[in-house]
Amino acid sequence: MKLPESFYETIFLFLESGLILGSLGVILLTNIVYSALFLGFVFVCISLLYLLLNADFVAAAQILIYVGAVNVLIIFAVMLINKKQYSNFFVYWTIGDGITLTLCTSIFLLLNNFISNTSWSKIFLMTKPNLVVKDIILINTVRHIGSELLTEFLLPFELMSIILLVALIGAITLARREKKIELEKNDFFNF
């Protein structure tokens, strides 16, 4: 099936508007639970954007990790803090907001500068000059990533498991300490 270019542009437009509206919802909604759910929507939109760019493994990883795991963690964290929600829409402008605004604007400008200065079409062709463009596209990307992981990036692959181990042990230690503090507080209230 050969679809016209305008079809992809329509999908791209839909995804971009979903991304922008979703991220605006994350920031502007005062109920923090809705913000967390909108963040999941933004992650799904980003994964569809990856799919549109032919990066199917990255899209699947985005769905698996960000939507399936990280967003669940964020929602759990939202459920853990039992904060009263703001009733008014515009809250006071604090000094932290100013710092965040300048940081985000500078990061945006920096990224914009980098993206416009990099010649994207030459990057892959420079590293593998004897491959034709058609061949690059027809490679099964997941198999390609797997063979690269097992040959060239073997040491980072094994180091990744150690990083995951450190994260697991650290998370368990932190969560258990929190529980102990909670127990001590309960004992304190009992006295």
Added chain:
Amino acid sequence: MFLLQKYDYFFVFLLIISFFSILIFSLSKWIAPINKGPEKFTSYESGIEPMGEACIQFQIRYYMFALVFVIFDVETVFLYPWAMSFYNFGISSFIEALIFILILIIGLVYAWRKGALEWS
């Protein structure tokens, strides 16, 4: 710009599904009778009266399950390309993945011994 037409059907499906869901919701809103009562604003809880508030504070021990789940989810993502390219490498890739999994099994044993996988 878009070179590969592998996911054309998927995107057509996505467009149709989103259009269809919008159509169904607007249709049910259009057809359904509008009468407001106090019962209409309560949340549906399997037919019984809802108890307490919707937003309650969770206990931290549920968070630990989510954390352990995230770690093993990331591990699964790394194992998937290994499984796809398993035929090309044979026994050496099996040993490499075995080391990868063994290091994470240490973490699983640690979580088990520390009681992170237990309810109560």
